Amino acid sequence: MSDREQWGSRIGLILAMAGNAVGLGNFLRFPVQAAQNGGGAFMIPYFVAFLLLAVPLMWVEWAIGRHGGKFNHGSLPGMFDVLWKSKFAKYFGVVGLFTSTIIVIYYTYVESWSLAFSFFSLTKEYFGMDTFASMKGFLDSYQGEGTEYFSNLLPAYIFLAITLALNFYVLSKGISKGIEKFAKIAMPLLLFFAVFLAIYVIFFVGTPDPINHPERSVEAGLAFIWNPKWGLLSESQIWLAAAGQVFFTLSVGMGTLQAYASYLRANNDIALSGLATASVNEFAEVALGGSIAIPLGVAVFGVTATITAATAGTYDLGFVTMPVIFQQLPLGNFIGFIWFFLLFFAGITSSVAMAQPLISFLKERFDFNHRKATLTIGVLIFICVQFVVLWGEHGFLNEMDYWAGTFALVIVALMEVIVFAWIFGIDNAWKELNQGSDIKIPIIFKYIIRYVTPIYLIVILIVWTYQEAIPTFFMDGIPEHEVLVRWGARALMFAIFAILTWMVYAAWNRKTDKKQMER
Amino acid sequence: MPPGIEKLTRNKWKDRIMEYDYLPYLTTEGIIFMALGWAFVIGLVSFTFYKVLKAKPDTKNEGELNEEAIEE
Numbered sequence: 001m002s003d004r005e006q007w008g009s010r011i012g013l014i015l016a017m018a019g020n021a022v023g024l025g026n027f028l029r030f031p032v033q034a035a036q037n038g039g040g041a042f043m044i045p046y047f048v049a050f051l052l053l054a055v056p057l058m059w060v061e062w063a064i065g066r067h068g069g070k071f072n073h074g075s076l077p078g079m080f081d082v083l084w085k086s087k088f089a090k091y092f093g094v095v096g097l098f099t100s101t102i103i104v105i106y107y108t109y110v111e112s113w114s115l116a117f118s119f120f121s122l123t124k125e126y127f128g129m130d131t132f133a134s135m136k137g138f139l140d141s142y143q144g145e146g147t148e149y150f151s152n153l154l155p156a157y158i159f160l161a162i163t164l165a166l167n168f169y170v171l172s173k174g175i176s177k178g179i180e181k182f183a184k185i186a187m188p189l190l191l192f193f194a195v196f197l198a199i200y201v202i203f204f205v206g207t208p209d210p211i212n213h214p215e216r217s218v219e220a221g222l223a224f225i226w227n228p229k230w231g232l233l234s235e236s237q238i239w240l241a242a243a244g245q246v247f248f249t250l251s252v253g254m255g256t257l258q259a260y261a262s263y264l265r266a267n268n269d270i271a272l273s274g275l276a277t278a279s280v281n282e283f284a285e286v287a288l289g290g291s292i293a294i295p296l297g298v299a300v301f302g303v304t305a306t307i308t309a310a311t312a313g314t315y316d317l318g319f320v321t322m323p324v325i326f327q328q329l330p331l332g333n334f335i336g337f338i339w340f341f342l343l344f345f346a347g348i349t350s351s352v353a354m355a356q357p358l359i360s361f362l363k364e365r366f367d368f369n370h371r372k373a374t375l376t377i378g379v380l381i382f383i384c385v386q387f388v389v390l391w392g393e394h395g396f397l398n399e400m401d402y403w404a405g406t407f408a409l410v411i412v413a414l415m416e417v418i419v420f421a422w423i424f425g426i427d428n429a430w431k432e433l434n435q436g437s438d439i440k441i442p443i444i445f446k447y448i449i450r451y452v453t454p455i456y457l458i459v460i461l462i463v464w465t466y467q468e469a470i471p472t473f474f475m476d477g478i479p480e481h482e483v484l485v486r487w488g489a490r491a492l493m494f495a496i497f498a499i500l501t502w503m504v505y506a507a508w509n510r511k512t513d514k515k516q517m518e519r
Numbered sequence: 520m521p522p523g524i525e526k527l528t529r530n531k532w533k534d535r536i537m538e539y540d541y542l543p544y545l546t547t548e549g550i551i552f553m554a555l556g557w558a559f560v561i562g563l564v565s566f567t568f569y570k571v572l573k574a575k576p577d578t579k580n581e582g583e584l585n586e587e588a589i590e591e
Contacts, residue, residue: 010574040552041552047559216543220541222545222553223545226553227545228552272570275567276568278563290556438574
C-alpha cells in the first residue's frame with residue numbers, strides 16, 4: 001500500500017461524491033425530462049434505469065477506483081492498465097482523462113455565471129428586465145454579446161477569476177483538508193438551500209394571480225410534472241430518455257468517481273457508500289429538483305410559456321426564465337440569491353472533482369508535488385477557458401459539451417464496464433465489489449453488471465450515434481457563423497486529446513515507472 | 520451533473536408535449552406517483568445513511584471480504 005492521501009471520514013467521502021453528482025441537471029434537466037416524457041409515468045423507466053444502469057455503473061466506478069488506488073493510480077489510464085494486462089489498455093483510459101479535463105474547462109465558466117447572478121440578485125441588477133427577451137439581452141450582454149447592460153467582459157472575468165481561485169484553493173489543500181472539508185460545508189448548505197426553496201415554492205407561492213390566471217399555480221406545475229401520460233410509456237424514446245437522465249445525473253463516465261475512490265483504503269466499503277451517494281443525488285433530483293423550477297415557472301407564466309422557456313435550453317431556463325420569475329415574487333432578490341448560490345455550490349462541488357483525475361495523473365506519473373500539479377491545471381484551465389469566454393455564445397461551449405460532456409461519457413462508461421466485468425473478469429470484479437462491504441449486494445447485480453448494463457449502454461450509444469452524433473458531426477442546422485467556431489472547439493479538443501495520449505505514452509516510458517509497472 | 524445539459528434537453532419534443540391537455544390540478548394518479556417517487560428517494564437516503572451511521576468506521580482488517588456474498 002502506498003502512502004497516498006486518504007479520506008478523513010466516510011461521511012466526508014459520501015458528501016464529496018454526492019457533491020460531484022449533484023449539479024445543474026438535478027434542478028433543471030430532470031423536471032424538464034420528466035414533464036416531457038410522460039410525467040409520473042416517466043418514473044417507471046426512470047427507476048428501472050436507476051437500478052439497471054446507474055447503480056451498477058456507480059459500483060463499477062467505485063470498484064475500479066479503489067482497485068487502481070492500491071497500485072497508486074488515481075486516473076483511468078493507470079486503472080485500466082492494472083485491470084487489463086495489455087499495452088493498449090492505458091490508451092483507452094485517455095478518454096476518461098479527456099472528458100473530465102474538457103468539461104472542467106467550460107464548466108467553471110458556467111459556474112461563474114451562477115456566482116455572478118447570485119450577486120446580481122442581491123443587488124437587484126437585473127430587476128426591471130421582466131420579459132424573457134430583455135433578460136436574455138442581459139445574459140448575452142454579460143457574456144460579451146452587446147453592450148446594452150455591460151460595456152465589456154470585465155464583470156464576467158471578475159466572477160470567473162473568483163470561481164477559479166476558489167476551485168483551486170480547495171484543490172490545493174488536497175483530498176481530506178480541501179475537497180472533503182469543503183464538501184462537508186457546501187453539501188449541507190446546498191441541500192438546505194434546495195429544501196428551503198422547495199418548501200417556499202410548495203407552501204408559499206400558491207396561485208400568484210388568482211383573478212386573472214387561476215389556472216397558473218404551483219399545483220398545476222406539480223401536475224405538469226407528475227400526472228401520468230400513459231400513452232407515452234409504450235414509446236421506446238421514453239425509456240431511452242430515462243436511461244439518459246439517470247446516466248448523466250450520477251456523473252459516471254468522467255473518471256471523477258474513480259479518482260475519488262482511489263483514495264480509499266483497500267478494505268473500505270464501497271457498496272454502501274456508493275449507494276448512499278446515489279441516494280443523496282436522487283433525493284436532490286426527484287424530491288427537490290422536481291419542486292422548484294418547473295412548478296415556479298408554471299405558477300408565474302403558465303404551462304405553455306414554461307414549455308417554451310424550457311425548450312430554449314437548460315441554461316436559458318436557469319439564467320433567463322428564473323430571474324424573470326424572481327422579479328414577480330415577494331423578496332424575489334433574496335429568493336434569486338438562494339437559487340443562484342445553490343447552483344454555484346452544485347457547480348463547484350462538481351468542478352473540483354473534475355480537476356482531480358488530471359492532478360492525480362501529474363502527481364503519480366510525473367512526480368509533480370501537489371502544489372505544482374494544482375498550479376499546472378489552474379494555468380491550463382485559465383488559458384483554455386479564454387476560448388469559451390470569447391466564443392462560448394457562438395457554439396464553442398455547446399460543441400465541447402456535446403462531444404466531451406455527452407457522447408464521450410457513454411463511450412467511457414461502456415469501456416469501463418467491459419474492462420471490469422469481461423476482461424478483469426466478473427468473478428474478480430464481484431470479489432472486488434464486495435471487499436469490505438457493509439451491505440450485501442444482491443447476487444443478481446453480478447449478472448446485471450455483466451450483461452444488462454453493457455447492453456443498455458450499447459443501445460444508448462447506437463441510438464445516440466444515429467440520432468445525435470452524426471447530425472452534430474456534420475453540423476446539421478448549425479448557423480453559418482458558428483461553423484468555424486465549432487471547428488475551433490474540435491481542434492482544441494483534438495489537441496488536448498493528443499497531448500494527453502502523448503503524456504500517457506511518456507509516463508509509461510519513464511524509467512521509474514517502468515520499474516513500477518514490471519513489479 | 521454537469522454534462523449533456525444543453526444538447527439533450529433540446530430534443531425536438533415541444534410539438535409532442537404541446538398536444539396534451541394539462542390539468543391545472545394533481546389527479547389521484549399524479550398524487551400517487553409523486554408520493555411513490557418521494558417515498559422511494561427519501562426511503563433510500565434514510566436507509567443508506569442509517570446503515571452508514573450504524574457501521575463502525577474503519578474497523579475491518581485489510582483484505583477482509585464479505586465472504587457470504589462472494590460465495591454465492
